[in-house]
Amino acid sequence: MKLPVYLDNAATTPMDPKVLEEMLPYFLENFGNAASNSHVYGWTASEAVDIAREQVAELIGAHPSEIVFTSGATESINLAIKGVFENYKEKGNHIITCVTEHRAVLDTCEWVENTGGKVTYLPVNPEGVIELTELENAITSQTILISIMFANNETGTIQPVEEISKLARKHGILFFSDATQAVGKILIDVNEDGMDMLSLSAHKLYGPKGIGALYVRRRNPKVNISSQIHGGGHEKNMRSGTLNVPGIVGLGKACEICKMELESEPGAVAVLRNLLERELLKMEGTKKNGSMENRLPNITNISFEHVNGEALLLEICSEIAVSRGSACSSVTTKPSHVLKALGLSDTLALSSFRMSLGRFTTLSQIEYAVQTIRTIVENHRSNMH
Ligand SMILES: Cc1ncc(COP(=O)(O)O)c(C=O)c1O
Structure with missing residues (x-):
């Protein structure tokens, strides 16, 4: 042993060997830039990205156009929270989260506070779960976002995301869930569970490191977030930078396998x-x-x-x-x-x-x-x- x-x-x-196998050609013969639209190198890369986008969407019940590729969950979290905070300023400046979130969420919320926003950190009960009444009591006319993780990375405890999303809907507030630990481990459906945004990361589901995604709802409601990385306008202007094609292919394959294994x-x-x-x-x-x-x-x-x-x-x-x-x-x-x-x-x-x-x-x-x-x-x- x-x-x-x-x-x-x-x-x-660890990476699933099938994921690596799928990625390898995109380091070598299929090395094209997915944004090059005037030759076959680019088309091949772009087709591979399209397939991966479908595979990721499929695992969480989303539409492919709702998937934004990022460098991992930390970036997805930053994009979701800062992106909403900047874009919904006119509506309000208050975010509700929870004390047991991952540092990527807590530190981004601290950034929000240092930038003039307000954040409520909900406590948890001894089981590690938030109380829905406390969540509802924390909502103010200024609340624009509820950010509660799907499952905790230290204990595995799952938050009542469906109920949270219902509360968020009722009050017209967006709901983001950091689902980095949950995606691929349990059944998730962004429509049934009611998330407006969701973060995931390939290296937690047998894919490569340095690649992840943010799900951003496109209707009922359409979520608009400000880009945090500016440049060529990739990913519908939400995340610029040449796409990491091998990584994206790996994430897609990893999601496809998880879907089959679920x-x-x-x-x-x-x-x-x-x-x-x-x-x-x-x-x-x-x-x-x-x-x-x-x-x-x-x-x-x-x-x-x-x-x-x-x-x-x-x-x-x-x-x-x-x-x-x-x-x-x-x-x-x-x-x-x-x-x-x-x-x-x-x-x-x-x-x-x-x-x-x-x-x-x-x-x-x-x-x-x-x-x-x-x-x-x-x-x-x-x-x-
Ligand atoms: C719950 C949770 N959120 C976010 C992250 C950050 O993910 P990444 O390593 O992809 O940035 C992790 C990983 O440690 C995590 O467990």
Whole structure:
């Protein structure tokens, strides 16, 4: 077995080899610029982009014309929030989000505040879910956007997006959902779920890094966002820059595969995740964080009491790749803002680990992980006394 066992699929997924295969010709013989419309090199690239746009749209129930390619979810999030904030200034300057959002959302909201906007950060209940009454109470005549993630990257907890979208509709407010962790893992339909904008990223769904998309609703209502990267007017003027054709082809293929796998993969992954979780929770002084009912099939987050989180992670990491908090903030030793919002103490938050499974996780890997983590935690605890 290749060590360390990879249980950090929420940070990034390995590429599906079928995705790489699809991309390769677009680095080599089909290298054209998708915006070159006077020769076959350009046409070939442009056709490949069209197909990928359909594949991405298909996975989330959107129309291909509603897909804007970006460099990843962070950029999509910036484009959605700043794009609405700048374009709907006359209507208002207030945005509602939630304390457990990814830093890409929180930091963009901080930018909004520094630029004269107002932001309400909703708390979450101990399960990690927002209260709809608090959301409705936070709405003012100035509210232009509700930005609530689909599923949390540290706990997998799913927010009640359908109800949120109904509230947003009722008050004539746009609803953006950062669905970076949820797309490809569970069924999403932007029309049934009611999102006006949605962010996704290829490297979380077995595609390449550095490519993602923003879904932008084109009718009922038509959403207009200001571009954040100016230039040649690509992507309907919403995101300029020569298209990353191999990346886009990879994202498209990754979405196509996810769509095909959606019927069986989530169930199979959940079986392994549940086994891991059940076995680890049999140990004394362990606790599961986040909702047990509304959650992604691939993530679990477990606190270990009576350990030194830092030291324990060092002991585990050569055997099992897990993480504390999200990848972008895991270099810091600050306790996770998500777990703190759920009511955990700093110490407990620092000794909590996210384990995230994926398409390529096997039963023997999970059995190895259970055995190894148990032994390491027990040894660690006895050494501490
Ligand atoms: C919920 C969530 N939003 C946004 C991002 C940022 O995605 P990207 O790496 O594509 O910029 C991530 C990835 O860490 C995430 O988990």
